Amino acid sequence: MPDTKLTIRCSALPILDKCMGMLGAEMTIDQSSEVAEIGTEVHAYAARMIREGQAPDTMFMDPEIGFLVNAARQAWESIRSDYTDPQVEQHISFDLPKFLLSGHPDLYSLSASALRVLDFKSGYNAAAEVLPQLLGYAYLVLANHQEVRPGTVCLQVAWLRDRDIQDWTFSVAQVREWMRDLHKRAAGWNGRDFTAGEHCRYCPRFHDCPARSQLARSAVVDLMALDSAPKTRGELAPRMPDLYAKVQLLERLIAAFRDWLREDLTKHGSMDCGGGKILQLGTRERAILDVRRGWKIFRGALDDDELADCLSISKTALLNAVAAKSMPRMKAKDKAAIMLALEEAGAVTLRHERFIQWTGEKPEEKEA
Numbered sequence: 001m002p003d004t005k006l007t008i009r010c011s012a013l014p015i016l017d018k019c020m021g022m023l024g025a026e027m028t029i030d031q032s033s034e035v036a037e038i039g040t041e042v043h044a045y046a047a048r049m050i051r052e053g054q055a056p057d058t059m060f061m062d063p064e065i066g067f068l069v070n071a072a073r074q075a076w077e078s079i080r081s082d083y084t085d086p087q088v089e090q091h092i093s094f095d096l097p098k099f100l101l102s103g104h105p106d107l108y109s110l111s112a113s114a115l116r117v118l119d120f121k122s123g124y125n126a127a128a129e130v131l132p133q134l135l136g137y138a139y140l141v142l143a144n145h146q147e148v149r150p151g152t153v154c155l156q157v158a159w160l161r162d163r164d165i166q167d168w169t170f171s172v173a174q175v176r177e178w179m180r181d182l183h184k185r186a187a188g189w190n191g192r193d194f195t196a197g198e199h200c201r202y203c204p205r206f207h208d209c210p211a212r213s214q215l216a217r218s219a220v221v222d223l224m225a226l227d228s229a230p231k232t233r234g235e236l237a238p239r240m241p242d243l244y245a246k247v248q249l250l251e252r253l254i255a256a257f258r259d260w261l262r263e264d265l266t267k268h269g270s271m272d273c274g275g276g277k278i279l280q281l282g283t284r285e286r287a288i289l290d291v292r293r294g295w296k297i298f299r300g301a302l303d304d305d306e307l308a309d310c311l312s313i314s315k316t317a318l319l320n321a322v323a324a325k326s327m328p329r330m331k332a333k334d335k336a337a338i339m340l341a342l343e344e345a346g347a348v349t350l351r352h353e354r355f356i357q358w359t360g361e362k363p364e365e366k367e368a
């Protein structure tokens with residue numbers, strides 16, 4: 001166990017609530033989102049909207065972000081009258097005997113009648129455990145404003161993709177009792193017991209968790225069992241949440257192992273593994289064409305259409321280059337303008353990519 005006190009962020013509380021194992025970590029416990037980049041833009045938009053009292057005049061060319069900020073706007077419109085003194089993304093912390101608790105609630109409002117806390121979620125509500133995070137925020141606000149004792153505590157999550165607001169109501173005593181219980185469990189943790197499960201996939205301590213070999217073993221055993229006994233779709237479906245979580249765990253372990261191996265071979269050179277086998281980092285050569293230097297040669301050899309067939313332009317690089325030339329405060333407008341011009345010229349098409357995701361809703365069935 002480390003001697004220094006851990007800082008635990010509220011976003012990690014859903015995992016801590018299930019497994020005290022992360023208390024053995026020597027780091028600040030945080031949790032990143034699987035849709036972090038999109039989430040960051042949407043959160044920044046929502047924060048500005050609430051702070052300034054009106055929706056920012058920002059255009060988003062990415063349809064997904066456009067959908068999410070629109071949902072944030074609608075969610076805020078439907079609840080704004082309840083948040084009489086909105087506090088946006090305030091950093092708050094409280095020193096508990098076992099750990100320092102800290103967090104940035106997206107939004108809260110405290111009055112004698114109610115404490116309201118809201119979190120915008122741009123990910124999917126696939127039975128995600130969010131309540132401990134919100135209880136943590138509520139506890140922090142109450143602990144930092146002990147002069148106010150609100151009549152009720154209302155916790156809300158705006159699920160932007162589902163356009164849904166989920167809420168819970170507690171008393172101040174219940175919030176404090178919840179934290180007292182969590183803290184008691186943390187203080188009593190023996191440093192050896194770990195509760196592995198689906199939540200491990202998001203655990204910040206995943207890479208140095210002493211329980212992870214047991215996790216990996218159970219994941220491999222379950223997957224091997226699939227091979228030996230073929231299953232039907234109907235049999236597999238109810239097991240899929242557990243099974244797929246295990247596949248993701250193994251993917252993380254394999255990626256972590258590859259990273260470690262690459263780093264080791266880079267630092268210490270080739271590894272003699274005995275039996276005439278040496279493992280090393282090999283080098284492959286790939287010719288890279290320098291567009292600027294080769295431009296005249298390309299143009300001499302190919303006409304516009306032939307050259308266009310050989311080129312592709314990165315949207316991110318293009319928008320960054322446009323923004324780099326923009327006047328102050330014009331970046332967003334200039335980027336939107338070039339995307340609009342490209343769309344009008346038919347130069348933007350959408351490529352649909354298939355990916356595996358959890359969602360609470362059944363998609364429309366395909367016609368046969």
Ligand code: SF4
Nearest residue numbers: 019021194200203209
């Ligand atoms: S990886 Fe799982 S078992 Fe290990 S500390 Fe994290 S939640 Fe606990």
